Each structure stands twice: as C-alpha cells, then as structure tokens.
Amino acid sequence: MIELRQLRYFMALAEHLHFGKAAESLHITQPPLSRQISALEADLGVVLFSRHSRSVELTAAGRDFQQHAKTALAELDLAIRSTRASARGERGELRVSFTMVAAWILLPELLKAYSDAYPDVSLALNEVLPRDLGPALERGEADIALTFPSSGSKSLCYRALRREPLCAVLPASHPLAAATEFSIAALADEPFITFPRQTAPALHEAVMSCCRRAGFEPKIRLETHLQQTIVNLVAEGLGVSVVPGSMRKMRMPGVAFKAIDRSPPVEYGVIWNPRNENPCLNTFLRCVGVEETGDRGPAQV
Amino acid sequence: MIELRQLRYFMALAEHLHFGKAAESLHITQPPLSRQISALEADLGVVLFSRHSRSVELTAAGRDFQQHAKTALAELDLAIRSTRASARGERGELRVSFTMVAAWILLPELLKAYSDAYPDVSLALNEVLPRDLGPALERGEADIALTFPSSGSKSLCYRALRREPLCAVLPASHPLAAATEFSIAALADEPFITFPRQTAPALHEAVMSCCRRAGFEPKIRLETHLQQTIVNLVAEGLGVSVVPGSMRKMRMPGVAFKAIDRSPPVEYGVIWNPRNENPCLNTFLRCVGVEETGDRGPAQV
DNA sequence: CCACATCCATACGGAAACGGAATCGATGAT
DNA sequence: ATCATCGATTCCGTTTCCGTATGGATGTGG
Numbered sequence: 232m233i234e235l236r237q238l239r240y241f242m243a244l245a246e247h248l249h250f251g252k253a254a255e256s257l258h259i260t261q262p263p264l265s266r267q268i269s270a271l272e273a274d275l276g277v278v279l280f281s282r283h284s285r286s287v288e289l290t291a292a293g294r295d296f297q298q299h300a301k302t303a304l305a306e307l308d309l310a311i312r313s314t315r316a317s318a319r320g321e322r323g324e325l326r327v328s329f330t331m332v333a334a335w336i337l338l339p340e341l342l343k344a345y346s347d348a349y350p351d352v353s354l355a356l357n358e359v360l361p362r363d364l365g366p367a368l369e370r371g372e373a374d375i376a377l378t379f380p381s382s383g384s385k386s387l388c389y390r391a392l393r394r395e396p397l398c399a400v401l402p403a404s405h406p407l408a409a410a411t412e413f414s415i416a417a418l419a420d421e422p423f424i425t426f427p428r429q430t431a432p433a434l435h436e437a438v439m440s441c442c443r444r445a446g447f448e449p450k451i452r453l454e455t456h457l458q459q460t461i462v463n464l465v466a467e468g469l470g471v472s473v474v475p476g477s478m479r480k481m482r483m484p485g486v487a488f489k490a491i492d493r494s495p496p497v498e499y500g501v502i503w504n505p506r507n508e509n510p511c512l513n514t515f516l517r518c519v520g521v522e523e524t525g526d527r528g529p530a531q532v
Numbered sequence: 533m534i535e536l537r538q539l540r541y542f543m544a545l546a547e548h549l550h551f552g553k554a555a556e557s558l559h560i561t562q563p564p565l566s567r568q569i570s571a572l573e574a575d576l577g578v579v580l581f582s583r584h585s586r587s588v589e590l591t592a593a594g595r596d597f598q599q600h601a602k603t604a605l606a607e608l609d610l611a612i613r614s615t616r617a618s619a620r621g622e623r624g625e626l627r628v629s630f631t632m633v634a635a636w637i638l639l640p641e642l643l644k645a646y647s648d649a650y651p652d653v654s655l656a657l658n659e660v661l662p663r664d665l666g667p668a669l670e671r672g673e674a675d676i677a678l679t680f681p682s683s684g685s686k687s688l689c690y691r692a693l694r695r696e697p698l699c700a701v702l703p704a705s706h707p708l709a710a711a712t713e714f715s716i717a718a719l720a721d722e723p724f725i726t727f728p729r730q731t732a733p734a735l736h737e738a739v740m741s742c743c744r745r746a747g748f749e750p751k752i753r754l755e756t757h758l759q760q761t762i763v764n765l766v767a768e769g770l771g772v773s774v775v776p777g778s779m780r781k782m783r784m785p786g787v788a789f790k791a792i793d794r795s796p797p798v799e800y801g802v803i804w805n806p807r808n809e810n811p812c813l814n815t816f817l818r819c820v821g822v823e824e825t826g827d828r829g830p831a832q833v
Numbered sequence: 834c835c836a837c838a839t840c841c842a843t844a845c846g847g848a849a850a851c852g853g854a855a856t857c858g859a860t861g862a863t
Numbered sequence: 864a865t866c867a868t869c870g871a872t873t874c875c876g877t878t879t880c881c882g883t884a885t886g887g888a889t890g891t892g893g
Contacts, residue, residue, distance in 0.1 A: 233612070235536045236880095250841060263881050265842060275612060277619035281809060282841065284889045291625075291810050292618035299611030306607055310600030311534070311576060317593035318578035324592075508582060509592050537851090551870055564852050566871060583870065585860045 235307075237271040238300050240264055241279065245297045248287045320510030322351035328368075329377040330361045330431075332458045336393060336477040337377045337499050345518045352511050360456050361431045368504045374512045376502040380433040389502045390521045396494035397441055398479065400462055400486050401471040408487035415473070415491050416445040422452035422470035424461050437495045438473045444493075449473075462486055536608075538572040539601050541565055542580065546598045549588045621811030623652035629669075630678040631662045631732075633759045637694060637778040638678045638800050646819045653812050661757050662732045669805045675813045677803040681734040690803045691822045697795035698742055699780065701763055701787050702772040709788035716774070716792050717746040723753035723771035725762050738796045739774045745794075750774075763787055 240257060244264065247253040254264040272279055279293035289297060316322040325345075329338055338356075346354060359367060367373040368387055380389055399415055401408055407417055419442075428435045442449045452470045455461060459481060461472045466485035475497050479488045501519065503512055541558060545565065548554040555565040573580050580594035590598060617623040626646075630639055643655060660668060668674040669688055681690055700716055702709055708718055720743075729736045743750045753771045756762060760782060762773045767786035776798050780789045802820065804813055 233536065233608075235534065238608075251839090260882055261841075262843080262883085266880085269842085275615055275619075277615055279615075285840080287841085290619075291812070292615050295618040295624065296611055296615040299607060299614055303604055303607040303611055306600060306604040307534075307539075310597055310604055313600055314576055314578055314580075314593050314597040317596040318576075318591075323596070511592070552868090560851095561853055562870075563854085563872080567851085570871085586869080588870085 233271065233274050237267050237274075238304060240267045241271055242297070242300060242304065244268060244280065244287070245289055245293065248289070250287065316351065318510055320352070320512070320514035321349055323509065323511045324353045324355055325375065325509065325511040325515055326355040326357065326373045327375050327377065328357045328359050328364055328373040330364070330379075330457070331358060332379070332475055332478070333377040333499055334358065335480050336395065336475070341377065341392075341519050345515055348518055349511070349514055352514070362429060362456075364502060368502060368507075371504070371507065374503065374507055374509050375515055377499065378502065379431050379497060379499055386504070386506070387502050388505050389500055390516075391498045391500040392519060393499045394496040395476045395499075397437060397473050397491055397497055398476045398494070399471060399473050399489040399491055400465050400478065401489065402465055402468045403485050403487050404468065405471070405487070407489070413489040414445065415441060416447065418442075418449075418471050419445070419447035420450070423449035424453045424455070424464050424470040424472045425449065425451050426456055426458075426461065427454050430456050434475070434497055437497045440495055441473055441491060444495075534572065534575050538568050538575075539605060541568045542572055543598070543601060543605065545569060545581065545588070546590055546594065549590075551588065617652065619811055621653070621813070621815035622650055624810065624812045625654045625656055626676065626810065626812040626816055627656040627658065627674045628676050628678065629658045629660050629665055629674040631665070631680075631758070632659060633680070633776055633779065634678040634800055635659065636781050637696065637776070642678065642693075642820050646816055649819055650812070650815055653815070663730060663757075665803060669803060669808075672805070672808065675804065675808055675810050676816055678800065679803065680732055680798060680800055687805070687807070688803050689806050690801055691817075692799045692801040693820060694800045695797040696777045696800075698738060698774050698792055698798055699777045699795070700772065700774050700790040700792055701766050701779065702790065703766055703769045704786050704788050705769065706772070706788070708790070714790040715746065716742060717748065719743075719750075719772050720746070720748035721751070724750035725754045725756070725765050725771040725773045726750065726752050727757055727759075727762065728755050731757050735776070735798055738798045741796055742774055742792060745796075 240253070243257050244250065244253040247256060250261050250264055250268075254261040257264065268280065275296070277292045277296075278290055279296055280287050281290050313322065327338075327342070342354060342356075346352070357367075357373065361378055364373070364376040364378055365387060368376055380391070399413070399418060401418070401421070407413060425438065426435065439449070453464060455464065458474050458478055461474060462478055462481055462483050464470065465472055466483050473491070476488075476490075476494075501516070501521065503516070541554070544558050545551065545554040548557060551562050551565055555562040558565065569581065576597070578593045578597075579591055580597055581588050582591050614623065628639075628643070639657075643657075647653070647655060658668075658674065662679055665674070665677040665679055666688060669677055681692070700714070700719060702719070702722070708714060726739065727736065740750070754765060756765065759775050759779055762775060763779055763782055763784050765771065766773055767784050769786075774792070777789075777791075777795075802817070802822065804817070
C-alpha cells in the first residue's frame with residue numbers, strides 16, 4: 232500500500248533527479264530513499280525513473296505521476312491548514328438567530344465586527360420569534376441568538392451586551408403626538424397593543440412596570456408577537472404601545488415615539504448553548520467581548 | 533508527520549462513526565484504530581471526533597477535514613490509475629513527424645486507427661523535411677516518423693507499411709497529357725523537376741532507375757525538397773516529374789498524372805528510435821502492426 | 834590501461850512503529 | 864444493582880524503517 236512518505240520522497244527525487252541530493256534534502260541517507268522509490272515503483276507496477284549511468288530522469292509515467300502527486304499533496308496541505316483554521320473557529324459556519332428587535336440595535340454592529348475579524352466564517356442568519364430561540368439553541372439548530380434575556384432553559388448561557396430605555400409609541404394623529412411634554416400616565420386610558428408574556432418575559436415585565444409606576448394598568452386591546460408588528464398596528468391607529476427605544480429606527484410614517492421619564496432599561500444580549508462545540512461560537516463570543524468563563528452555569532435571566 | 537494510513541483510517545471512522553465497525557471494515561482490531569486516530573488528532577492539533585458515551589460524531593473541523601481528505605485521496609487514486617495508464621502507453625503524448633508525401637497515403641488511416649484505440653493519447657503532429665526526420669528522432673524531439681526508408685543513423689529502426697508505384701506528372705497543357713498510351717521514355721527530353729538526393733535517397737533512386745530503365749538520364753532543371761512543391765511547379769509548366777502515385781490525391785488543376793509501366797515500387801513506413809522510452813510508441817507500433825522484436829538492431833534501409 | 838571517483842543498489846543490525854490480545858473505565862440498559 | 868457496550872490503555876511479538884557498510888557498474892584522469 233502506497234504511503235505518503237513514498238510520495239514525499241518521490242517529489243524530492245523528481246525535483247533533484249539525484250538520489251544523494253534528494254536524500255540530503257529529506258534529511259535521510261541515500262539507501263532508504265532508493266528502497267522507498269523502488270517500493271513505490273513496485274506498488275504502482277510502473278518505472279518512474281530511468282536510472283542511467285550518469286543521470287536519473289523521470290519517465291513519461293513519472294512525469295504524469297509527479298503532476299498528480301503534486302496536486303494531491305497540495306490538497307492534503309490545504310486540508311491540514313483548513314482544518315486547523317476550522318478548529319480555531321477562523322473558518323466554518325455560524326448560525327445566528329435573532330428577533331427583529333435585536334436586529335435593529337445589535338445585529339449590524341456585531342456582525343460587522345465579527346465578519347471583519349473572521350472573513351472565512353460564513354454567517355447564516357435566521358430571524359425567529361423570541362419563544363423559538365431557546366429550543367433552536369437546545370436542539371443545535373442555531374449557534375447563537377441575539378435577543379433580550381430569555382426565561383428559557385437553564386442549560387443555556389446568557390450575557391448582556393446593551394441596555395436601552397423604553398419609549399412610548401402612538402399614532403401621529405393622536406393629540407399627544409405633538410405635545411412637547413409627555414408623560415406615560417397620559418396613556419392610562421388608551422388601548423394598548425402588546426405581546427404575550429411568554430414571548431419575552433423580561434421585556435413584558437419592563438413594559439408593565441413602566442405603566443404601573445405611572446399608576447395604571449394598561450388596557451390591552453391586541454397582542455402580537457413582533458415589536459415591528461406592534462408599531463405597524465399603532466400606525467394604523469389601533470392603539471398605543473411601549474417598545475424598546477431602538478424601534479425609532481424603523482422611521483415608520485404615521486407613528487410618533489415619545490421618551491419615557493425614568494424608563495426601566497430593557498436589556499439585549501447573546502444566548503448560546505455551552506454544549507455547542509462549534510469553534511466559531513467561541514471566536515464570536517470573544518469578538519463581542521464575552522469572556523469565556525468555562526463554567527457551564529445556567530443562563531442569567 | 534501525517535501518513536496515508538491515518539487518512540484511510542480516518543475516512544473509515546468518519547463513515548461508520550463507530551470504532552469497532554470501522555476497524556472491522558479496515559480488517560484491523562479496534563485498539564490500533566484508536567491509536568492512529570489519536571495520533572492524527574495530535575499531529576493536526578485538532579479534535580476530529582467527539583466521543584460521547586454512546587456515540588461518536590465528527591466535529592466541525594472533522595467534517596472540514598473529511599471533505600478535503602476525500603478529494604486528496606481521490607486525487608491520489610487518479611494519480612495511480614493515470615500513471616499506470618501512462619506506463620501502458622494508453623495515455624500521454626505521441627509526437628509524430630512526417631513528410632507531406634506520407635501524409636497523403638499513411639497518415640490519415642494510421643492516426644485514425646490509433647486515436648480510436650487510444651483516445652487518451654494526445655497526438656502532436658509535425659511536418660518536416662525528410663532530411664530532418666532522423667535527427668529529430670535521434671534527439672528525442674519526435675517519437676515516430678512516417679516517411680520512406682531513410683538512410684539515416686544506424687541506431688534507428690524502420691518497418692515498411694505500404695508500397696506504391698511511381699507515376700509521371702506533366703502539365704495539363706503538354707501534348708502527352710491527353711495521350712491514351714504513355715511511356716516514360718517520352719519524357720527523355722523534357723526538363724525534370726526533382727529533389728536533392730540526400731533528401732530521400734530511396735525515393736530518388738527509384739525515380740532515377742525508372743528513367744534509366746526507359747533508356748535515358750533525366751535532364752534536371754530544378755530541385756526542391758517537397759513533393760507537392762514539385763507538383764505545383766509542374767502545374768506552372770516548368771517541367772515534368774516522377775512522383776509517388778498517391779500524389780494524385782492532390783487534385784491539383786493544371787497537371788496530368790500518368791501511370792508508369794512496371795514502375796519500381798516506392799515504399800513508406802515508420803521510423804523510430806529504439807532507445808525512446810515513451811510507452812505510447814509501443815502501443816502505436818503494435819497498433820500499426822509492427823511486432824516489437826525487442827532487438828535494437830539498426831534500421832533496415 | 835589501470836586506479837580512482839561517482840552513483841545507485843544491496844546486505845545487515847538496531848530502533849521505531851504497528852497490530853493483536855487482554856484489560857480498564859465509563860456509561861447506559863435491563 | 865448487574866450486565867453489556869464501547870473507546871482508551873497496556874503489553875508484547877512482528878514488521879517496517881533507517882543508518883552503516885559494501886557491492887557493482889560506469890565514466891574519468893593519470
């Protein structure tokens with residue numbers, strides 16, 4: 232059976248066309264080289280070199296073998312370097328799941344920084360509902376999720392990356408839309424558009440405490456999952472809402488955003504599965520400033 | 533240093549994802565397989581398989597390595613098969629030199645038969661003057677020559693393949709052109725266009741003996757090397773000539789070909805260098821019906 | 834013409850690598 | 864709790880490989 236040693240020896244001899252010189256370049260002596268070349272020729276059943284009295288030269292078949300062996304060895308070298316890069320998380324695939332809200336504030340800058348630092352990692356983006364992030368990470372269908380803190384499984388890790396205040400959103404036609412002074416308490420009697428609690432418990436709690444602090448319990452008229460759908464419905468005049476401040480970036484016509492005094496911060500961050508062995512996950516976490524503690528503790532919710 | 537054995541073992545394990553089954557498929561026991569995989573991982577500095585309690589699976593880097601290793605092994609297999617084919621003369625390059633005259637009669641059928649039988653041999657055709665055939669073969673610049681017998685070097689081999697009679701060629705405007713009865717003796721006083729003797733001694737001798745048998749010595753007006761140039765000059769009315777019968781195929785307007793009674797045959801064949809190691813030469817010779825006697829005797833001239 | 838140098842092939846001995854049998858340790862299954 | 868499964872480890876006999884020394888063929892220079 233042919234071995235790589237024989238190929239390496241062959242390539243050296245094909246280059247030097249002299250057993251002594253080739254052996255020297257391989258840091259071995261001449262007899263082993265002679266034997267390995269003979270063994271290779273015997274395995275192939277083909278004479279690769281014609282040994283004349285004063286010269287060694289490649290046969291036609293030898294030149295053919297040299298061509299192919301060169302590409303085979305190059306392919307093998309590529310395999311080694313590529314695999315090492317893969318293991319270092321410098322190449323491969325990272326599957327990023329995110330909710331639309333996170334996309335507005337976190338996604339662009341994080342992905343820009345990461346793909347600049349690791350251009351050989353292909354990014355597979357997938358926007359999902361907040362409630363689907365946890366299961367996707369658990370099942371290994373995604374490597375990292377960008378969203379608010381999740382009350383998901385205890386086996387996932389979470390690190391906060393950004394905080395921002397909430398803001399009220401109301402139809403542009405609403406009397407309060409043009410007011411210079413705004414207090415959330417003014418919305419006490421307005422119909423609210425919110426989302427189911429289990430979709431994003433932390434965000435839901437922030438919205439609720441915002442209202443309670445102003446002394447009222449919101450009257451919920453509609454519930455839908457995605458924040459941008461909420462803004463869309465507000466634009467249609469169906470109600471008002473309280474959403475993360477970065478939703479302003481939507482620049483949706485027909486709505487007005489209003490800052491909320493002493494708004495509780497809503498937090499965004501990354502969630503991942505510590506059992507995930509994708510090396511690109513480590514490079515990503517390092518890139519976004521998460522020091523890997525190595526602990527596999529549960530997510531901080 | 534990585535060896536092919538490790539790649540083969542790796543591929544088997546990557547396929548079976550079970551050390552016992554993979555070892556069985558390799559006709560070895562499990563311990564050596566474990567060791568070789570470990571050694572491969574150590575050489576790469578990369579963990580290729582994640583061994584869990586009840587399952588073995590490829591890591592991301594392992595999948596990457598599998599991809600590249602597969603193509604590298606395929607390239608190597610291609611190298612082996614291609615090299616063996618090369619050695620059998622089933623692929624490679626055959627450099628065929630020939631004179632124009634041989635091209636009319638020998639070249640098409642021989643090359644058709646050969647390239648049908650050996651489609652992976654690329655043919656490099658090169659038309660040369662007869663006097664250059666021998667040196668080209670001697671210097672290894674050509675593998676085979678199609679021409680008439682050469683008085684060239686004693687180190688070359690020759691085998692006859694075809695014989696044909698000579699024929700006279702004269703301008704269409706010549707009084708003899710339309711004659712039904714023709715004898716070469718009628719050209720005794722015509723200016724002849726021939727070629728230098730050393731260009732093709734055997735053919736030259738045949739032409740001369742043709743005339744002498746008719747009782748005259750040709751009056752040579754012009755000499756040029758190539759037979760078709762001779763026919764061109766005859767068409768211009770510069771003289772007459774005696775050329776191989778297959779020159780009729782030129783269908784040159786302005787000339788008439790006349791059969792010669794009891795013409796001495798002119799012979800065509802192949803010339804090659806017995807020291808030439810190109811395996812395609814052997815397949816070519818076998819293909820055209822030359823049994824290789826293995827003797828390295830001089831050419832039969 | 835003969836001694837010599839060059840170069841590849843071959844013979845032999847020690848070292849390293851390999852494969853096989855037995856065993857260990859960990860993990861699920863019954 | 865017992866057993867079965869599976870990969871890792873240990874130990875040993877065999878094979879393979881490398882290095883030194885030598886052989887054999889060829890070309891060179893005195």
